[in-house]
Amino acid sequence: MKAIVLNISAWMLLPFMDGLAKFLSQEIHFLQVVWGRYFFMALFSILISSIFFRKHLGFPKGIKIQVLRSLFLFLSTIFFFYAISIISLAEALTLAFISPIIATILSFFILKERVGPRRWIAVVTGFIGVLFVIRPGFTEVNMATVGAVCAGICYAFYIISTRKLSSIDSPLMTLIFTGLSGAIVISLIVPFYWSSLNFNGWLILISLAAIGTLAHFLLILSLNYAEASKLAPLAYSEIIMNVIIGYYFFGDFPNQWIWIGLIIIIASGVYISLRENKKIINKEL
Numbered sequence: 001m002k003a004i005v006l007n008i009s010a011w012m013l014l015p016f017m018d019g020l021a022k023f024l025s026q027e028i029h030f031l032q033v034v035w036g037r038y039f040f041m042a043l044f045s046i047l048i049s050s051i052f053f054r055k056h057l058g059f060p061k062g063i064k065i066q067v068l069r070s071l072f073l074f075l076s077t078i079f080f081f082y083a084i085s086i087i088s089l090a091e092a093l094t095l096a097f098i099s100p101i102i103a104t105i106l107s108f109f110i111l112k113e114r115v116g117p118r119r120w121i122a123v124v125t126g127f128i129g130v131l132f133v134i135r136p137g138f139t140e141v142n143m144a145t146v147g148a149v150c151a152g153i154c155y156a157f158y159i160i161s162t163r164k165l166s167s168i169d170s171p172l173m174t175l176i177f178t179g180l181s182g183a184i185v186i187s188l189i190v191p192f193y194w195s196s197l198n199f200n201g202w203l204i205l206i207s208l209a210a211i212g213t214l215a216h217f218l219l220i221l222s223l224n225y226a227e228a229s230k231l232a233p234l235a236y237s238e239i240i241m242n243v244i245i246g247y248y249f250f251g252d253f254p255n256q257w258i259w260i261g262l263i264i265i266i267a268s269g270v271y272i273s274l275r276e277n278k279k280i281i282n283k284e285l
Contacts, residue, residue, distance in 0.1 A: 010222065011237050019089065021033050024036075026085075034081050036209055037081075038183040069174065076151045083148035086142070087148065090242055090253075092144070097236070101265070102152060105123060110160055125267070129260075129267075129268065133265075134149075233274065
């Protein structure tokens with residue numbers, strides 16, 4: 001029960017970070033928002049870890065896979081923040097939810113895992129859900145929509161790279177390394193897009209990073225009480241708060257096509273997660 005509470009709390013917090021990022025993107029370039037998210041996440045992670053989790057600190061052992069994972073998550077963040085700067089939070093998150101579906105395809109080709117016919121059907125069904133949201137040929141497909149899909153694809157590669165060498169470093173060490181590497185890379189890019197911020201702007205930038213860091217720490221804590229595969233379906237609870245924030249603060253409410261696509265994508269993703277969890281249980285037996 002504790003794992004569920006911690007995990008859902010994390011997913012309920014993340015839409016607040018996305019909402020602040022969308023709001024701030026109306027004033028400054030979205031890459032500057034990405035910089036704030038990574039720079040202050042790295043700062044907060046190091047401070048919190050130094051105080052509460054000092055024994056877990058150290059240089060990462062799997063440096064190559066850490067770099068790879070960090071790159072995929074970094075690209076996913078850039079694509080997603082670009083998407084929400086233009087389209088609604090709900091539409092962007094719905095399209096990004098294809099990550100478990102893409103990860104299933106990648107697990108077959110990269111990890112050489114067996115994917116049964118039922119999961120292949122779920123994959124195809126998930127893509128049908130994406131088509132309901134995008135509706136190519138009926139509405140103009142803009143770059144923000146493509147960005148949201150790319151965010152989901154990059155996150156799928158992040159899932160696969162994490163799964164491939166998940167036992168090398170602790171999740172906490174991964175979070176710190178991800179924040180630091182992302183902060184370094186985006187700091188080299190952001191000067192070309194920098195705009196001055198007033199006090200409120202800095203406060204929002206720091207707040208969104210603090211919320212994101214807290215959410216990731218809650219996710220890490222939840223993994224101490226339950227396996228990641230069993231908690232995976234709870235990630236879809238994020239859409240609830242996402243829709244509320246999008247409607248209340250930005251006046252965005254998903255149309256019927258987004259709702260249909262969302263239901264199809266979530267159903268496919270949850271089914272894939274449950275099948276993978278069943279596969280893990282069977283292996284243990």
